[in-house]
Amino acid sequence: MNSETPSFDLPRRQSLSAQAAEALERAIAGGTWEDYLPSERRLCELLQVSRPTIRTALQMLAKNGVIEIRQGRRNRLLPNARRAPHRTSRLVGIVTPVPFEQLSVAPYKILSEMRTHLAEHGFTTEVLVCPQTAAASSRRRLEDFLRRNRVFCCLLTSVSHDLQAWFSIHAVPCLVLGSCHADIRLPSLDIDYRSVCRHAGGTLLAKGHRRIALIMPDSGVAGDLASEEGFREAFASPNHEGATPIIIRHNGAVQHLALKLDALFDDPQPPTALLIAKPAHSLSCLIHLLKRGLSVPEDVSLICRDQDPLFEKVSPAVSHYLTHDASFAHRLLRLMQQLVTQGYLPPEPTLIFPKHFVGGTLRNSPH
Numbered sequence: 454m455n456s457e458t459p460s461f462d463l464p465r466r467q468s469l470s471a472q473a474a475e476a477l478e479r480a481i482a483g484g485t486w487e488d489y490l491p492s493e494r495r496l497c498e499l500l501q502v503s504r505p506t507i508r509t510a511l512q513m514l515a516k517n518g519v520i521e522i523r524q525g526r527r528n529r530l531l532p533n534a535r536r537a538p539h540r541t542s543r544l545v546g547i548v549t550p551v552p553f554e555q556l557s558v559a560p561y562k563i564l565s566e567m568r569t570h571l572a573e574h575g576f577t578t579e580v581l582v583c584p585q586t587a588a589a590s591s592r593r594r595l596e597d598f599l600r601r602n603r604v605f606c607c608l609l610t611s612v613s614h615d616l617q618a619w620f621s622i623h624a625v626p627c628l629v630l631g632s633c634h635a636d637i638r639l640p641s642l643d644i645d646y647r648s649v650c651r652h653a654g655g656t657l658l659a660k661g662h663r664r665i666a667l668i669m670p671d672s673g674v675a676g677d678l679a680s681e682e683g684f685r686e687a688f689a690s691p692n693h694e695g696a697t698p699i700i701i702r703h704n705g706a707v708q709h710l711a712l713k714l715d716a717l718f719d720d721p722q723p724p725t726a727l728l729i730a731k732p733a734h735s736l737s738c739l740i741h742l743l744k745r746g747l748s749v750p751e752d753v754s755l756i757c758r759d760q761d762p763l764f765e766k767v768s769p770a771v772s773h774y775l776t777h778d779a780s781f782a783h784r785l786l787r788l789m790q791q792l793v794t795q796g797y798l799p800p801e802p803t804l805i806f807p808k809h810f811v812g813g814t815l816r817n818s819p820h
Contacts, residue, residue, distance in 0.1 A: 470509035640798035647683035654687025661818035671702035732761035750816035769813025
């Protein structure tokens, strides 16, 4: 019996019960479950419909000879409903460190669009949560998931180095949504964070800033590590002799970030410019600087590596790097279409360099 979260197509046509019945029948034919269906409650969660809708759908399946309804016990699959032994898998696994509903708006929208696109081409998707902080258990969950399900390929979203290495060793067809670690060769799609932070550092240096701090979550994610590398590269030119790159890593909590900023600006030679990775942390930094009596950009210039719609609506508008979601989603759909069609992608990165939105938080160094 398959105890993992099964795959299914979200219902879209006819009555809701008929749609649910069709979705369940496709999942059964694809081998998602072996002997018994999950409970009615679990099916409601998977198909996002009510208990009466599921019960009507199950009655339709029973009438068509797909299942046997057994009161008080799990509904049994009938022999002719099981998948053929050599049926080609149509399941795409989405491996993510956080539950799908906890993703921020932009990635949630992009991934939802991709799932819809795959469903229209006959593929089902299933989300597997593998937290970065639990490497061993995440690896076991992944291995169990792949063993119990006939997965055609996987999309990896910001997974740990350990899981990237596992996919590289076992040659499971996949696409990394994010950057690969330096020693991993897998196909990937991400913002060119190394170039972005090199450009941002160079922009601040060109304005005369000599003490510049990169404010970065201590995530261990490949894109963040690449950001640090690019930031340091901006200072490598002999023209910037005497300039000091400062890297401040924090755990993401507002209190911890505030402690790091206090230590940074209590220094006799505080920075005159900040490059901040995450939009939420940019707002925290702005508020903290105001509490310390520092103004942006009069006292401290600021650039954010990532984008947020609010950045262009505040005054002064926050300097940041802008990638259009539609462009990123289009690249992702093209790569996933190639992966599900050919079963393979070249193990190389696809990198997007965003546009620099200058905004009003940049000024020449006050010193």
